[in-house]
Amino acid sequence: MRETREEAPVGLRERKKRATRRALQRAAVELAIDRGVERVTVDDIAAAADVSTRTFFNYFATKEDALVGDGPPSPGADARRVFVDGGPTGDLVDDLQAFLLSPILDDEEDLPLLEDLRRRKALIEREPQLIPRVMATFHAMEQGVAESCAARFGDDPDDLRPQLLATVGTAAVRFVMKRATWSGQEGPQNVRAISDEAFSVLRHALADQGSARRGP
Incomplete structure (x- = not known):
C-alpha cells in the first residue's frame, strides 16, 4: 500500500462557503415544504438564508438545483x-x-x-x-x-x-x-x-x- 498524504484542514473561507451553500439548500427545502415549489422564488430562498440573490446565483443556477442539493x-x-x-x-x-x-x-x-x-x-x-x-x-x-x-x-x-x-x-x-x-x-x-x-x-x-x- 502506498503512503497517503495527510488531509489538509479546511480553511475558514471554505467552511463559510460550505455553510452558505447548505443554508441555501435548507432554506429552499423548508420553503418548498411549507409553500410548494411553485410558490417559492430565488429571492425568497436568498432572503431566508440571509444572503443576496446575487450570492444565491454564485452557488446555484436555479431554485431546483438548490432544492435537489x-x-x-x-x-x-x-x-x-x-x-x-x-x-x-x-x-x-x-x-x-x-x-x-x-x-x-x-x-x-x-x-x-x-x-x-x-x-x-x-x-x-x-x-x-x-x-x-x-x-x-x-x-x-x-x-x-x-x-x-x-x-x-x-x-x-x-x-x-x-x-x-x-x-x-x-x-x-x-x-x-x-x-x-x-x-x-x-x-x-x-x-x-x-x-x-x-x-x-x-x-x-x-x-x-x-x-x-x-x-x-
Whole structure:
C-alpha cells in the first residue's frame, strides 16, 4: 500500500462557503415544504438564508438545483486516495464501507446532513417532479465510486467489476442512510453501528451464496 498524504484542514473561507451553500439548500427545502415549489422564488430562498440573490446565483443556477442539493454525501479526495491505494485495511468490503461512509463518519460536522436528507425526502414525496434530478445526483455519485474501484483494480471504469461494486456499495449506503434518518438514529455511533451491520450482512450473504453454489 502506498503512503497517503495527510488531509489538509479546511480553511475558514471554505467552511463559510460550505455553510452558505447548505443554508441555501435548507432554506429552499423548508420553503418548498411549507409553500410548494411553485410558490417559492430565488429571492425568497436568498432572503431566508440571509444572503443576496446575487450570492444565491454564485452557488446555484436555479431554485431546483438548490432544492435537489448536492445529492448523497460523496467521498473526498483523500478518502479516495486511501481507497485506491488499497486501504485503509486491505479488505475490500471493509475498505468500501470506510470509503463510502467517510463523508459522514469522518466529519461530525456533516451529521446534520442526515436531517437534511430526511427533509428532502419529505419534499420529494410531495413534489415527485424532482425525482429525475435527484436520481441524476445518485447516478453521478455511483459513477464516481465506480471510477475509484476501477483505479484500485486497474480496470476500466465501464468494466463489470467496478460498476457492480459501485452499484452494490452505494445501495448499501442508501440503506444505511434510510435506516438512520427515518428511524431517528442519527448519532455517529448509531450510524456506524448500522453501517457495520449492513456491510457485515452483505459480506456473509456473498460468502453464503458462494458456499451454496459449491455444495458438498
